[in-house]
Amino acid sequence: xxxxxxxxxxxxxxxxxxxxxxxxxxxxxxxxxxxxxxxxxxxxxxxxxxxxxxxxxxxxxxxxxxxxxxxxxxxxxxxxxxxxxxxxxxxxxxxxxxxxxxxxxxxxxxxxxxxxxxxxxxxxxxxxxxxxxxxxxxxxxxxxxxxxxxxxxxxxxxxxxxxxxxxxxxxxxxxxxxxxxxxxxxxxxxxxxxxxxxxxxxxxxxxxxxxxxxxxxxxxxxxxxxxxxxxxxxxxxxxxxxxxxxxxxxxxxxxxxxxxxxxxxxxxxxxxxxxxxxxxxxxxxxxxxxxxxxxxxxxxxxxxxxxxxxxxxxxxxxxxxxxxxxxxxxxxxxxxxxxxxxxxxxxxxxxxxxxxxxxxxxxxxxxxxxxxxxxxxxxxxxxxxxxxxxxxxxxxxxxxxxxxxxxxxxxxxxxxxxxxxxxxxxxxxxxxxxxxxxxxxxxxxxxxxxxxxxxxxxxxxxxxxxxxxxxxxxxxxxxxxxxxxxxxxxxxxxxxxxxxxxxxxxxxxxxxxxxxxxxxxxxxxxxx
Amino acid sequence: xxxxxxxxxxxxxxxxxxxxxxxxxxxxxxxxxxxxxxxxxxxxxxxxxxxxxxxxxxxxxxxxxxxxxxxxxxxxxxxxxxxxxxxxxxxxxxxxxxxxxxxxxxxxxxxxxxxxxxxxxxxxxxxxxxxxxxxxxxxxxxxxxxxxxxxxxxxxxxxxxxxxxxxxxxxxxxxxxxxxxxxxxxxxxxxxxxxxxxxxxxxxxxxxxxxxxxxxxxxxxxxxxxxxxxxxxxxxxxxxxxxxxxxxxxxxxxxxxxxxxxxxxxxxxxxxxxxxxxxxxxxxxxxxxxxxxxxxxxxxx
Ligand code: HEM
Numbered sequence: 001x002x003x004x005x006x007x008x009x010x011x012x013x014x015x016x017x018x019x020x021x022x023x024x025x026x027x028x029x030x031x032x033x034x035x036x037x038x039x040x041x042x043x044x045x046x047x048x049x050x051x052x053x054x055x056x057x058x059x060x061x062x063x064x065x066x067x068x069x070x071x072x073x074x075x076x077x078x079x080x081x082x083x084x085x086x087x088x089x090x091x092x093x094x095x096x097x098x099x100x101x102x103x104x105x106x107x108x109x110x111x112x113x114x115x116x117x118x119x120x121x122x123x124x125x126x127x128x129x130x131x132x133x134x135x136x137x138x139x140x141x142x143x144x145x146x147x148x149x150x151x152x153x154x155x156x157x158x159x160x161x162x163x164x165x166x167x168x169x170x171x172x173x174x175x176x177x178x179x180x181x182x183x184x185x186x187x188x189x190x191x192x193x194x195x196x197x198x199x200x201x202x203x204x205x206x207x208x209x210x211x212x213x214x215x216x217x218x219x220x221x222x223x224x225x226x227x228x229x230x231x232x233x234x235x236x237x238x239x240x241x242x243x244x245x246x247x248x249x250x251x252x253x254x255x256x257x258x259x260x261x262x263x264x265x266x267x268x269x270x271x272x273x274x275x276x277x278x279x280x281x282x283x284x285x286x287x288x289x290x291x292x293x294x295x296x297x298x299x300x301x302x303x304x305x306x307x308x309x310x311x312x313x314x315x316x317x318x319x320x321x322x323x324x325x326x327x328x329x330x331x332x333x334x335x336x337x338x339x340x341x342x343x344x345x346x347x348x349x350x351x352x353x354x355x356x357x358x359x360x361x362x363x364x365x366x367x368x369x370x371x372x373x374x375x376x377x378x379x380x381x382x383x384x385x386x387x388x389x390x391x392x393x394x395x396x397x398x399x400x401x402x403x404x405x406x407x408x409x410x411x412x413x414x415x416x417x418x419x420x421x422x423x424x425x426x427x428x429x430x431x432x433x434x435x436x437x438x439x440x441x442x443x444x445x446x447x448x449x450x451x452x453x454x455x456x457x458x459x460x461x462x463x464x465x466x467x468x469x470x471x472x473x474x475x476x477x478x479x480x481x482x483x484x485x486x487x488x489x490x491x492x493x494x495x496x497x498x499x500x501x502x503x504x505x506x507x508x509x510x511x512x513x514x515x516x517x518x519x520x521x522x523x524x525x526x527x528x
Numbered sequence: 529x530x531x532x533x534x535x536x537x538x539x540x541x542x543x544x545x546x547x548x549x550x551x552x553x554x555x556x557x558x559x560x561x562x563x564x565x566x567x568x569x570x571x572x573x574x575x576x577x578x579x580x581x582x583x584x585x586x587x588x589x590x591x592x593x594x595x596x597x598x599x600x601x602x603x604x605x606x607x608x609x610x611x612x613x614x615x616x617x618x619x620x621x622x623x624x625x626x627x628x629x630x631x632x633x634x635x636x637x638x639x640x641x642x643x644x645x646x647x648x649x650x651x652x653x654x655x656x657x658x659x660x661x662x663x664x665x666x667x668x669x670x671x672x673x674x675x676x677x678x679x680x681x682x683x684x685x686x687x688x689x690x691x692x693x694x695x696x697x698x699x700x701x702x703x704x705x706x707x708x709x710x711x712x713x714x715x716x717x718x719x720x721x722x723x724x725x726x727x728x729x730x731x732x733x734x735x736x737x738x739x740x741x742x743x744x745x746x747x748x749x750x751x752x753x754x755x756x757x758x759x760x761x762x763x764x765x766x767x768x769x770x771x772x773x774x775x776x777x778x779x780x781x782x783x784x785x786x787x788x789x790x791x792x793x794x795x796x797x798x799x800x801x802x803x804x805x806x807x808x809x810x811x812x813x814x815x816x817x818x819x820x821x822x823x824x825x826x827x828x829x
Contacts, residue, residue: 074785074792081778085807088771088814131766249764258762319758330761442761452763456750463743498732 067149076143083139087130090115090122098129144246147239155236162229162471169491174477178494179501181508182487185515189478189486192515193223196476196488199514200225203507205474223476234465241458248451258444262329265337265354265438269305272443276327279305285334285439298331300439316441326445333440336367338382338399339433343422350375350428355382356438365389376428377406384435399432401425470497474504488515529618534670536611537632541666543604544639548659550597551652558723598646601655605643608636622690623697631669633693634812637701638662641737645705649733651725657708688758692751695744702741703780703808709734710801731794734801735787742780749773772814776807 066072091111097103111128112119126133174180185192197207205225257274264270264282272278283301290296297317304312304324314322322329337354344350350373357367366389369382381402385391394400397419402411403426417423422431474492481487488511492504612623612633623629642658645651713730720726725733752770753763764770783800786792 070785070789071792074782074789077778077782077785081775081782084771084775084778087766088768088775092766131771321758321761328761330759332760444761446761449757449763452753456753460743460746460750463746467739467743499736 064149067146068153070150073143073146073150076139076146080136080139080143083130083133083136086127087136090127090130092130093128095129095132098132140246144243147243151236151239158232158236162226162232169475171477173475174489174491177491179474179490179492179504181490181504183490183508183512183515185478185486185488187484187486189480192478192486192488193476195514196223196490196511197225199511200474200476200507203227203510205472222478224473225476226471226473228469228471231465231469231471234462234469236462237458238460238462238466241455241460241462244455244458245452246455248448248453248455251448251451252446253448256444256446256448258442258446260332260442261358262441262443263337263356263358263438264300264302264441265339265356265436267436268354272327274443274445276325276445277307278324278327279308280329280441281305282439285437287334298334298439300331300334300441302329302439304329326447328444328446330442330444331439332442335438335440336384336387337436337438338369338384339436340371340382340399341431341433342371342373343429343431344376345427345429354436354438355380356440357382357384358440360386365391373428378426378428379404379406380430381411401430403428470499472497472500472503474507529614533611533614533618536607536614537666537669540604540607540611540635540639541663541670543600543607544659544663544666547597547600547604547655548663550600551655551659554597555653555656555723597652597655598643601639601643601646601659605636605639608632608639612636621686622693624689624693626672626675628669628672628675630693630812631665631672633697634700635662635665635669637697637699638665638704639701641698641701641705642708645733645737649729649736651709651729651733653712653724654705654708654733657711658704661704688751688755692748692755695751696748699741699744699748700808700812702737702744703805706734706737706741706801707805709737710798713798714795714802731798734798738780738783738801742777742784745773745777745780749777769811769814772807772811776804776811779804779807 091114093104093107097107108119108123108128115122122128126135130136185195193209197209200207200223205227206229207223207225210222210224259274262270262272262280264280266282266285269279269281272280281303283303285301286297286299287295288297288299300316302312302314302316302322303310304322306325312322312324314320316322316329316331318331321331335357337356339354341352342350351371353371355369355371357369359368359370360366361368361383365386367384367386371380371382373379381404383394383400383402385394394416398416399419400414400416402414404411405426413425415423415425417430417432419432419434422429424430472492474490477489477491479487479489490504490508490511492500494500615629615632616622619625623633638658639662642654642662645654709730712724713727713734715721716724716727716730718727724730749770752773756765757763779800783797783804786797786800
């Protein structure tokens with residue numbers, strides 16, 4: 001844990017009642033945080049008027065300490081990990097489904113054989129939609145808070161440590177630090193330190209010679225050197241980058257849209273919707289296959305209109321989406337559509353579209369599309385044999401219609417109609433014009449995606465900086481011995497950065513070499 | 529050339545088995561012997577470097593057999609590299625079209641990471657745990673068969689995918705080394721075992737491996753997101769492969785933090801490494817269990 005205590009609202013708190021202020025802050029009692037009671041605690045001889053702000057400050061202080069604690073961060077990461085494990089191992093209900101109670105109930109029934117009596121509990125715990133459950137979101141909020149608090153807490157620490165290094169650690173440091181070395185040099189301490197500075201600078205260290213001595217020193221001169229002093233900010237960049245990714249994801253989820261079932265029959269203009277004012281027309285669709293039947297390429301030739309004016313044309317493939325004004329179109333699926341025109345008794349056109357046969361019957365033998373005519377309170381299912389399937393009742397050039405009145409579960413009529421022959425069913429005249437291909441697209445507007453990429457860039461760059469450009473510091477002290485000889489004492493901490501050790505040895509060897517050549521004397525005898 | 533590629537895989541498997549046997553033998557011998565006297569680091573010249581409160585590196589057992597063991601591993605690595613390169617030339621893409629290719633590549637990653645850490649830190653004992661995993665993957669690859677599949681459209685964004693998979697393989701390889709070091713740490717009593725490096729050393733090697741793997745894993749996930757965005761219009765869709773890799777990433781993230789939390793440093797942190805590598809294996813074999821976008825089944829459904 002850090003030694004520094006943030007000046008917090010609680011520092012306004014008068015000491016007394018429960019020991020010294022610093023002890024109170026260093027070890028906040030649970031009571032401080034949990035019960036900001038309006039009642040005046042007997043142990044506090046403070047005016048009631050000041051009670052509330054003090055309690056509030058205590059709570060804030062406790063919260064702050066809670067959120068900057070590394071243990072808190074660790075636990076939150078682990079909790080999040082546990083949830084993503086649950087979300088991986090357990091079946092997850094698709095998002096669209098969860099908003100539809102009836103469909104969701106059906107889905108629950110479908111997983112009951114797998115989870116048995118646990119189904120109810122897992123459902124209540126939200127584990128069939130782990131990543132949209134309130135406690136997943138709650139954990140993310142806590143983690144975000146913790147990361148932000150940690151970063152705010154650490155920035156001034158890093159600034160202090162890297163900007164105003166302690167040029168003169170106590171002498172004892174040179175006898176006790178994790179990495180240390182003693183090098184005999186020529187008689188002049190100042191010169192020896194200058195030499196050390198030069199050698200270190202040659203190794204890309206920043207070297208600051210501390211002039212003038214502190215009282216009580218064996219020698220008054222010391223040197224501080226460091227390298228990659230900006231790297232610790234990489235840690236801040238990484239942590240905040242992660243927060244930015246989360247913000248982007250939040251923005252995507254809250255203000256974007258994604259339509260995974262967008263269908264454009266070849267030749268027809270289709271409204272994109274979602275308030276975009278765009279229309280899309282597919283001019284052609286092509287699918288290509290390898291010899292063994294594996295798919296090789298899907299390509300849709302698309303034209304995009306903004307309020308009726310053509311604004312883009314592009315062939316969209318699986319890895320080549322069309323983007324316009326923040327809306328993107330991705331190739332997703334394809335199939336057959338039936339061009340059907342519907343007129344009423346007065347010859348008014350009720351509908352003239354290509355109905356995409358997007359669904360398969362349960363036995364996989366038929367492709368089914370749905371035509372909804374809301375004003376007529378009529379729904380029609382359009383049925384064709386699935387590709388590669390044969391149905392003697394539906395010949396080539398024919399399509400089967402199942403007409404339902406709204407709300408009814410039995411069809412008013414089921415009839416096979418032939419291409420180009422108008423057929424009247426239940427007061428409406430249907431004409432099957434032709435079979436068409438349709439292309440299925442994912443249409444998405446995702447305003448958060450740029451934040452996600454920016455945050456990711458910070459996250460990766462930051463992590464690489466802290467790990468591969470480690471911030472390293474060392475101190476040098478020139479000591480004069482009783483016989484007038486001078487020794488250079490090098491010292492550095494060896495805490496987590498164990499990889500510093502080989503570099504430190506190398507530096508020492510360099511310095512020895514430099515000392516030997518500059519003094520023109522053979523290296524003195526080894527230290528006992 | 530595909531045949532040659534497969535012969536290389538077989539040769540590598542045999543070499544790994546031999547390398548494993550030689551490590552076992554060397555350790556068995558070392559176990560009987562007393563520990564090599566510890567080197568005292570001398571700074572050379574007139575100075576000296578004191579390394580307070582730090583154990584010295586275990587002097588490498590420089591016996592003949594041990595050296596052969598290292599070379600066997602390196603030779604296996606060379607064969608695996610050749611196998612992957614040959615296959616890449618034939619198929620025209622990186623090793624990501626099917627489970628066979630990815631298993632061989634994963635094996636390569638483990639052997640490469642092990643060879644690197646063995647060279648760098650002279651810890652042969654890691655091979656006891658790492659080599660069987662790599663060998664197992666290669667055997668598994670042979671059982672699935674080496675058929676070369678054409679790429680479905682979603683996998684045709686070559687460069688991005690190649691980098692995504694290549695980094696994943698290196699990361700997974702380094703995670704396997706971390707796991708092995710962590711496991712040896714966990715079976716060591718505080719004062720260490722005679723035939724093993726000191727626990728502090730094992731702890732450090734595990735950390736070094738994670739330091740390499742974690743940034744790569746981060747990049748892997750991000751590149752995966754970029755690819756998903758290009759192919760499917762969503763950078764993240766919570767499919768099981770994605771959530772499993774998120775889990776893996778979080779566990780290693782937790783490990784990095786655990787190392788600086790009192791009470792977690794040491795044993796608990798190393799347990800996280802076990803969990804993390806279990807997650808890596810699960811993510812890899814998960815392809816077999818769950819579908820989702822990563823099922824390589826193509827896009828049209
Ligand atoms: C999932 C979210 C997080 C990620 C990906 C992450 C990532 C990392 C990484 C890679 C490091 C090691 C590099 C370094 O020393 O800077 C690190 C260190 C650190 N993290 Fe996080 N972190 C996360 C959450 C948190 C949280 C919530 C906290 C605050 C409680 C936190 C506090 C710290 C601290 C204080 C260090 C420095 C440890 C040291 O003294 O070396 N992190 N983090």
